[in-house]
Amino acid sequence: MTSSIHRRTPSLNVIDGRGLPIRQIAYLRTVAGETATALVTRQQHDVSGKLVEQWDPRLPRPNLATVYSLSGEPLKVDSVDVGWRLNLPGLAGQALERWDARGSHWRTTYDDQLRVLAVEENAQPDVET
Incomplete structure (x- = not known):
């Protein structure tokens, strides 16, 4: 793989009001110059801040x-x-x-x-x- 595939590929982290991560969006592309595909990782926390569920981009269920x-x-x-x-x-x-x-x-x-x-x-x- 060349570094041009990964160059200027953004990632995005979303936090809630408590400072807990609830989304991470990474972008994937296999060919330089091609449009990147968004890969979303989601987290759900309970009221005390403990991680209750986590979804990765490959599955529809946690x-x-x-x-x-x-x-x-x-x-x-x-x-x-x-x-x-x-x-x-x-x-x-x-x-x-x-x-x-x-x-x-x-x-x-x-x-x-x-x-x-x-x-x-x-x-x-x-x-x-």
């Missing part, structure tokens, strides 16, 4: 979606590239159980002082221990 607990910890993360992950935290925020899109399941046992006693992992779907 490529990353996150559901947060009231304390702000991610409970469910759904990614087009990795799949979904689900976390079940305890009252102190410790990870009690986790699941993922591959069918793996982790269960963590703690003592009274929240020290890890055991971590059980089950990578076979539909099998409980």
Whole structure:
């Protein structure tokens, strides 16, 4: 590739009133002198400013979606590239159980002082221990 393809190709960043990025527009062209194609990346934030959904230019649905607990910890993360992950935290925020899109399941046992006693992992779907 020559540098003339990328020369004077603008990009645009849009922020909301809180200073959070909500759009990034990049331009792509494969031949010098050809009209550039706009590639729009979008983000949606909740009222506390955490990223809730993100869309990239290749898909019509969000490529990353996150559901947060009231304390702000991610409970469910759904990614087009990795799949979904689900976390079940305890009252102190410790990870009690986790699941993922591959069918793996982790269960963590703690003592009274929240020290890890055991971590059980089950990578076979539909099998409980």
